[in-house]
Amino acid sequence: AQSVTQPDIHITVSEGASLELRCNYSYGATPYLFWYVQSPGQGLQLLLKYFSGDTLVQGIKGFEAEFKRSQSSFNLRKPSVHWSDAAEYFCAAMNRDDKIIFGKGTRLHILP
Amino acid sequence: GAVVSQHPSRVICKSGTSVKIECRSLDFQATTMFWYRQFPKQSLMLMATSNEGSKATYEQGVEKDKFLINHASLTLSTLTVTSAHPEDSSFYICSARDYRTENIQYFGAGTRLSVL
Numbered sequence: 265a266q267s268v269t270q271p272d273i274h275i276t277v278s279e280g281a282s283l284e285l286r287c288n289y290s291y292g293a294t295p296y297l298f299w300y301v302q303s304p305g306q307g308l309q310l311l312l313k314y315f316s317g318d319t320l321v322q323g324i325k326g327f328e329a330e331f332k333r334s335q336s337s338f339n340l341r342k343p344s345v346h347w348s349d350a351a352e353y354f355c356a357a358m359n360r361d362d363k364i365i366f367g368k369g370t371r372l373h374i375l376p
Numbered sequence: 377g378a379v380v381s382q383h384p385s386r387v388i389c390k391s392g393t394s395v396k397i398e399c400r401s402l403d404f405q406a407t408t409m410f411w412y413r414q415f416p417k418q419s420l421m422l423m424a425t426s427n428e429g430s431k432a433t434y435e436q437g438v439e440k441d442k443f444l445i446n447h448a449s450l451t452l453s454t455l456t457v458t459s460a461h462p463e464d465s466s467f468y469i470c471s472a473r474d475y476r477t478e479n480i481q482y483f484g485a486g487t488r489l490s491v492l
Binding site: 296298300305306307308309310313315354358360363364366367368369371 | 380382410417418419420422425467469471479480481482483484485486488
């Protein structure tokens with residue numbers, strides 16, 4: 265069955281430190297891949313996406329993600345986090361014209 | 377980027393009443409819209425897929441008579457929670473697929489439903 269796994273439920277980093285959020289997927293073929301961010305009581309905002317081509321994808325707010333086919337991973341990174349980055353992050357995947365499947369989410373906490 | 381407006385953002389109602397939630401794509405046409413339910417500290421659960429001009433496709437376990445979906449135009453889909461009960465209290469989020477940007481879904485801000 266198709267699935268998206270985010271192994272870390274919570275991540276805590278200090279402001280200014282680097283960040284990596286993990287995401288693995290299980291699909292028959294490489295799906296479209298997404299990272300979304302959700303602030304409390306809000307909807308989801310698209311950070312970045314991967315459809316094909318360059319495996320290092322740049323997104324908004326200084327985030328990037330790297331697609332690694334051999335590891336079925338699509339990890340999200342940011343070189344230096346800001347307090348405003350504290351939120352819930354969802355990795356998601358979908359096949360073309362199919363429904364999107366979300367991971368369970370990783371809650372990011374920022375220490376001052 | 378594409379904007380999806382969801383209204384209301386919060387609604388409190390008495391048990392047994394019906395509540396309608398609107399989802400609008402403001403600057404693009406959405407042939408497909410999606411309705412999700414999110415429980416506290418959990419991921420999004422797809423409830424149904426709504427296609428303009430046709431009946432919605434519901435996920436397994438979702439009561440179509442309880443959650444009525446209408447997608448009458450390319451920019452508007454509505455979810456009506458009929459005869460709401462406290463167990464229907466949840467955060468409901470819609471999304472719309474922008475056909476121009478190929479399979480990207482844009483999300484509304486969500487509706488917090490509290491049934492007393």
